[in-house]
Amino acid sequence: MTTLNVNGKRRSVDAEPETPLLWVLREQLGLTGTKYGCGIAQCGACTVHLDGVPTRSCVRPLSTIGPNEKIVTIEGLSPHGTHPIQKAWAALDVPQCGYCQAGMIMAASALLKAKPHPSDSDIDDAMTNICRCGTYNRVRAAIKLAAQGGDMKGVAIHIQHIEGERA
Amino acid sequence: MSAARRATGRRAGPDPLGGSFGVPADRGAVISRRAFIGNSAGLVVAFHIPFAEAATTPAATPEINAWVVVKPDDTVVIRIARSEMGQGSLTGLAQLVAEELDCNWAKVTTEYPTPGQNLARKRVWGSFSTGGSRGIRESNEYVRKGGAIARTMLVQAAADAWKVPAAECSAAASVITHTPSGRKTSYGKVALAAAQLTPPTDVALKDPKDWKIAGKPLARLDTRDKLTGAQVYGSDLKLPGLLNAAIKDCPVFGGKLKSFDASVALARRGVKKVVRVGDSAVAVVADTWWHAKTALDAMPVEWDEGPNAQVSSASIAEVLKAGLDAPQAVVGNSNGDARAALAMAARKLEAVYSYPYQNHATMETMNATAKFTVAKSGTPDRCEVWTPTQNGEAALAATAEAAGLPPSQCEVYKLLLGGGFGRRGAVHDWVTQAVLIARQMPGMPVKLIWSREEDMTHGRYHPVTQCKLSAGFDAQGNLDALHMRISGQSILAGVAPQNIKDGKDPVVFQGLNAPGPEASIGYTVPHLLIDHAMRNPHVPPGFWRGVNLNHNTIYLECFIDEMAHATQQDPLAFRRKLMGKSPKHLAVLNAAAERAGWGTPAPAGVYRGLAQTMGFGSYVAACAEVSVSAEGKLKIHRIVAATDSGHAVNPQQIEAQVEGSFVYGLSAALYGECTVKDGRMVQTNFDTYPVLHMDEMPKVETIVMPSGGFWGGVGEPTIAVAAPAVLNAIFAATGQRIREMPLRHHSLKKA
Numbered sequence: 001m002t003t004l005n006v007n008g009k010r011r012s013v014d015a016e017p018e019t020p021l022l023w024v025l026r027e028q029l030g031l032t033g034t035k036y037g038c039g040i041a042q043c044g045a046c047t048v049h050l051d052g053v054p055t056r057s058c059v060r061p062l063s064t065i066g067p068n069e070k071i072v073t074i075e076g077l078s079p080h081g082t083h084p085i086q087k088a089w090a091a092l093d094v095p096q097c098g099y100c101q102a103g104m105i106m107a108a109s110a111l112l113k114a115k116p117h118p119s120d121s122d123i124d125d126a127m128t129n130i131c132r133c134g135t136y137n138r139v140r141a142a143i144k145l146a147a148q149g150g151d152m153k154g155v156a157i158h159i160q161h162i163e164g165e166r167a
Numbered sequence: 168m169s170a171a172r173r174a175t176g177r178r179a180g181p182d183p184l185g186g187s188f189g190v191p192a193d194r195g196a197v198i199s200r201r202a203f204i205g206n207s208a209g210l211v212v213a214f215h216i217p218f219a220e221a222a223t224t225p226a227a228t229p230e231i232n233a234w235v236v237v238k239p240d241d242t243v244v245i246r247i248a249r250s251e252m253g254q255g256s257l258t259g260l261a262q263l264v265a266e267e268l269d270c271n272w273a274k275v276t277t278e279y280p281t282p283g284q285n286l287a288r289k290r291v292w293g294s295f296s297t298g299g300s301r302g303i304r305e306s307n308e309y310v311r312k313g314g315a316i317a318r319t320m321l322v323q324a325a326a327d328a329w330k331v332p333a334a335e336c337s338a339a340a341s342v343i344t345h346t347p348s349g350r351k352t353s354y355g356k357v358a359l360a361a362a363q364l365t366p367p368t369d370v371a372l373k374d375p376k377d378w379k380i381a382g383k384p385l386a387r388l389d390t391r392d393k394l395t396g397a398q399v400y401g402s403d404l405k406l407p408g409l410l411n412a413a414i415k416d417c418p419v420f421g422g423k424l425k426s427f428d429a430s431v432a433l434a435r436r437g438v439k440k441v442v443r444v445g446d447s448a449v450a451v452v453a454d455t456w457w458h459a460k461t462a463l464d465a466m467p468v469e470w471d472e473g474p475n476a477q478v479s480s481a482s483i484a485e486v487l488k489a490g491l492d493a494p495q496a497v498v499g500n501s502n503g504d505a506r507a508a509l510a511m512a513a514r515k516l517e518a519v520y521s522y523p524y525q526n527h528a529t530m531e532t533m534n535a536t537a538k539f540t541v542a543k544s545g546t547p548d549r550c551e552v553w554t555p556t557q558n559g560e561a562a563l564a565a566t567a568e569a570a571g572l573p574p575s576q577c578e579v580y581k582l583l584l585g586g587g588f589g590r591r592g593a594v595h596d597w598v599t600q601a602v603l604i605a606r607q608m609p610g611m612p613v614k615l616i617w618s619r620e621e622d623m624t625h626g627r628y629h630p631v632t633q634c635k636l637s638a639g640f641d642a643q644g645n646l647d648a649l650h651m652r653i654s655g656q657s658i659l660a661g662v663a664p665q666n667i668k669d670g671k672d673p674v675v676f677q678g679l680n681a682p683g684p685e686a687s688i689g690y691t692v693p694h695l696l697i698d699h700a701m702r703n704p705h706v707p708p709g710f711w712r713g714v715n716l717n718h719n720t721i722y723l724e725c726f727i728d729e730m731a732h733a734t735q736q737d738p739l740a741f742r743r744k745l746m747g748k749s750p751k752h753l754a755v756l757n758a759a760a761e762r763a764g765w766g767t768p769a770p771a772g773v774y775r776g777l778a779q780t781m782g783f784g785s786y787v788a789a790c791a792e793v794s795v796s797a798e799g800k801l802k803i804h805r806i807v808a809a810t811d812s813g814h815a816v817n818p819q820q821i822e823a824q825v826e827g828s829f830v831y832g833l834s835a836a837l838y839g840e841c842t843v844k845d846g847r848m849v850q851t852n853f854d855t856y857p858v859l860h861m862d863e864m865p866k867v868e869t870i871v872m873p874s875g876g877f878w879g880g881v882g883e884p885t886i887a888v889a890a891p892a893v894l895n896a897i898f899a900a901t902g903q904r905i906r907e908m909p910l911r912h913h914s915l916k917k918a
Contacts, residue, residue: 015457016436019457020457023455023456023457026403027455027456027457028455030405031396032396032399032402032405033395033396033397034396035400035402035531035585036402037530037531037853038619038852039618039619040619040852040853040854042852042853042854043853045530073396074395074396075395075396075397077395080395081391081394081395086394089390089394090386090390090391093386093387093390093819093820093823095253095390095393095394096254096823096827097529097530097583097584097585097586097587098253098389098393098583098585099400099529099530099531099585100530101393105394127861128860129861130530130853130858130860131530131830132528132529132530132588132830132834132858133253133530133586133827134826134827134828134829134830134831134859135826135827136859136860136861136864137826137864137867138823140861140864157819158818159384159385159386159819160383160384160385160386160819161386162273162385162386163273
C-alpha cells in the first residue's frame with residue numbers, strides 16, 4: 001500500500017509502483033475529473049498540482065511521489081468550483097466539449113499563483129494544453145479576467161447569464 | 168428522475184450513474200412495429216413505452232408532450248434528441264423550445280431520451296443524428312412546434328380551470344395571466360391538467376424578430392460541471408462490478424488476427440480474460456484499464472496483414488494522380504462547354520493541389536461500456552451500452568447487430584462526448600467491439616477504452632484527394648472557362664455505399680454545387696466543369712468535421728487567388744466580378760474584407776488573404792493577416808470571419824464555433840497528416856500528429872450576420888475558409904504558392 005496526500009486527505013492506494021498517477025487517481029481513487037488524452041505528456045488533459053506545480057500525471061509513476069507531497073486535482077481545486085479561474089471560466093463560457101478543461105484550469109490556476117498578472121507570453125508559455133474544440137482564445141480571455149479580479153471591463157465576449165434555481 | 172436521463176449535470180443531485188437509467192425489461196406496454204434505424208433497415212422491433220407509463224402515473228412528473236415536461240415547482244425539462252459534443256446545440260435547441268413555450272429560462276433543464284424510447288414512440292423525437300451541422304437547422308421547426316404546442320396546452324388548462332376562453336389568457340416566463348381579471352397561475356400548477364388535453368394539430372410559430380430567448384447570447388446550460396471534474400464522459404462511467412478492456416486491432420486495414428499468447432497476459436495482476444474480438448482484434452479484460460492496457464502491451468500478438476501490407480502514401484498518391492487525367496469521371500456541376508472553351512482560350516492557367524489523410528483526434532478516445540446478460544434458461548436476454556455517440560440510433564443498431572439480439576432487447580445510454588467531429592456518428596466500430604467483448608463476459612459490465620495509439624491508427628480518416636484546376640481566359644483576362652477535376656476517395660463509398668448512385672458520390676462536390684440552398688459555388692463562370700474520378704484506397708474514410716468542403720475550398724479559393732494574380736487583378740475585385748449572381752456569398756466576403764481593412768495598408772510586414780464558401784447551409788468568409796519572418800516562421804496575427812447562417816440562435820456560441828473552427832482548420836492546414844507505410848498509419852500520438860497550440864492562435868473577430876429566411880449550420884463551414892485565407896496571405900507575404908497540405912512540409916524561408 002502506498003500513502004498519498006490527495007486534495008488535503010491521506011489516501012491509501014494499492015497499485016504497482018510504476019502505475020502512472022493519472023490511473024491511480026482515476027481507477028483507485030475514483031477521481032475521474034483528471035483525464036486521459038495521450039499518455040505521453042503531450043496534451044495536458046491529465047494536469048494536476050504536485051506541491052503547487054502543474055504536473056502531467058499520465059507519465060508520473062506512483063513510486064516517485066512521496067506521502068507528504070500535496071496532490072491537488074480538479075475536484076480539490078476549490079469548494080463548489082469557486083476558484084477565481086473557475087469563476088472566470090464560467091463567466092466566459094470557456095468549455096466546449098470540456099474534456100481538456102480540467103487540465104486547462106489546473107495549468108491556469110498554477111500560472112496565476114506564480115504570476116498573478118501574466119503577460120500574453122507568460123500565458124503562451126504556461127498553457128501548452130491541447131484543445132481540439134478550439135477554446136484557446138476564451139481560455140486566454142478567462143485567465144486575464146481572473147487576473148483582473150473578475151472585472152468584466154474590457155472583455156469583448158458578450159454572454160447573457162440568467163441564473164436561477166438550477167444554478 | 169423521469170425515465171429519460173438527464174443530459175446535463177447542471178443540477179445538483181444524486182449520482183446520475185447510480186444505476187437508475189434504463190427501462191426495466193419487465194414493465195410497460197409493448198408495441199411492435201417495423202422500423203428503420205441507421206443502416207439496419209427492416210428490423211422488426213418491439214419496445215416499451217416508458218414515458219407513456221410515466222405520464223399516466225398520478226405521482227409522476229407531467230409530460231406535456233415529447234419535448235416538454237413541467238414539474239410542480241415550475242422546473243421545465245426540455246428533451247433534446249441530438250447529442251451535445253461541445254458545439255452548444257443542447258443549449259440552442261433548448262432556447263428554441265423555451266422561446267415558443269414562453270417559459271422561465273432560469274428554470275430550464277434538459278435531458279436525453281434514449282434511442283430505445285424513440286423507437287418505442289414511433290420516433291417522436293425524429294433523428295438523433297448529430298453531424299453535418301444539422302442539429303439545429305434540421306430540427307428547429309419541429310422542436311419549436313413542440314414548445315408552441317405545449318404552451319397552447321398549458322394556457323388551455325388554465326383557461327379551463329378559470330372557465331374562460333383561452334384567447335383571453337397569455338403566457339410569459341412560465342406564468343399564465345387571464346388578462347380581463349388579472350388572475351395568474353403558473354405552468355407547474357396546471358401541468359397535470361395540461362398533460363391530459365389533446366394537443367392542437369396546428370400552431371403558429373413566432374416571427375424570429377419577436378424572439379426573447381432564442382437569438383440571445385445566453386450562457387450554455389452545461390458549463391458548470393465541466394469546471395469541477397463532476398461532468399461524466401463515456402470513459403468516466405462507473406458501474407457496480409465494472410471491468411475494463413484494452414484492445415488491439417490489426418494495424419493494417421483489412422488484415423486479421425493470426426495468434427496471441429494469452430498466458431502472458433493472464434499471468435499479470437488483475438487480468439480476467441483475453442478475448443478475440445471479431446476476426447481482426449484481441450482484447451484484454453482486467454480489473455482496471457491500466458492493468459488491461461499493460462497486459463495487452465506485454466502480450467505477443469501475430470497478425471495476418473492481408474493484401475494491403477505493401478500500400479504506402481506514395482502508392483496511393485500515384486493512383487490518385489492517374490485519376491487527374493482519367494477519361495472516366497462523374498460530373499458534379501457543369502454549364503457551357505468547358506473543355507472546348509479551354510482548348511480555344513487565349514490564355515490558360517493550370518495547377519494541381521492535394522490533401523492528405525487526417526485523424527479526428529478527439530480529446531477523449533473511443534470508448535463504450537457494454538453489459539450483455541443471459542436469462543436463467545441460458546438464452547441471451549439483453550444488451551445495454553453506455554457510450555458517447557453522435558447518433559444514438561445508429562449506436563443502438565450497432566449494438567443489436569453485434570449482440571445478435573433484436574433492438575427491443577437492447578438499449579443505448581448516451582454519455583457526453585469528449586469531442587466528436589464526425590468520428591462518433593456514422594460508424595460505431597468501437598461499440599461493436601465493446602459488445603463482442605461483453606458477449607464473452609456475460610452479466611458483467613465491461614468498459615472498453617482505446618489507447619491514443621489505437622485511436623490514431625484506427626480512425627475513419629479525412630479522405631485523400633488531389634485536384635487539377637484548369638482555367639481559360641479571354642484576351643482581356645476575363646475568366647471564360649474553369650475545369651476542376653477531383654481525383655480521390657469517396658466517404659460514402661466507405662461508409663454508406665448504398666448511397667452511391669450511378670457511380671456518383673454527391674457529397675464529393677460540397678461547396679461546388681450549382682446554385683441552390685446547399686453547398687453551392689459562389690462564382691458564375693461561362694464554361695464550367697467540375698468532375699470526380701473516384702479512387703478508393705484501403706484506408707477507411709469518414710466524415711471529418713467540415714468534410715469535403717475543407718479541401719474543395721482550399722482548391723477553389725487558392726486557385727481563384729492564383730488566377731487573380733496571374734491576370735494582375737486584386738483578389739477581392741476578381742472575385743466580385745464572378746459573384747454577381749451570388750449575393751449572399753458576396754455579402755459575407757465583403758463584410759470580412761471590409762472589417763479587416765482590405766484595400767488599406769496592413770501593419771508593416773503583415774499581408775492579407777481572402778477566402779469564401781458556402782456549406783452546411785451557411786455562407787462564410789475570412790480575411791487572414793499573416794507575417795513570415797526572414798527565417799520562414801509564420802505568424803497568423805488575426806482572422807476576421809463573417810457568417811450568415813440565416814438565423815442565429817445563440818450568437819455567442821456561434822462565435823465560439825467560429826473560433827473553434829479556425830483551430831481545427833489551422834491544425835489541419837499547418838500540421839494535419841496521417842501517412843501510410845506498410846499498409847498502416849504511421850502517426851500514433853500527438854507527438855507525431857501535432858495540432859495548433861495556444862501560442863499559435865490568432866485573434867479572431869467574428870461577424871455574425873444572419874440575413875433571415877433560412878437555417879444554416881455553424882459547427883463546420885468556417886473550417887473550410889481557415890486554410891485558404893492563410894495560404895493566400897502566405898502567397899501575398901512570400902510569393903510562395905502552397906498546393907500540397909500540410910504546410911509543415913514547406914519551408915517559407917526566403918530563397
